Amino acid sequence: MRKKVILICENCLSRNYETTLPEGLTSRFEIKKYCPKCKRHTIHKESK
Numbered sequence: 001m002r003k004k005v006i007l008i009c010e011n012c013l014s015r016n017y018e019t020t021l022p023e024g025l026t027s028r029f030e031i032k033k034y035c036p037k038c039k040r041h042t043i044h045k046e047s048k
């Protein structure tokens with residue numbers, strides 16, 4: 001069972017995406033995704 005996380009825009013902190021973490025992840029997950037609020041691609045990080 002993989003852990004579900006919410007991805008939060010680093011810029012405006014809105015909760016834009018839900019995903020599962022990749023297998024064998026060692027560091028904090030972050031990914032560049034489109035943020036509708038910022039209207040551009042920003043770094044999204046898992047919520048804690």
Ligand SMILES: [Zn+2]
Pocket residue numbers: 009010011012013014035036037038039042
């Ligand atoms: Zn944003």
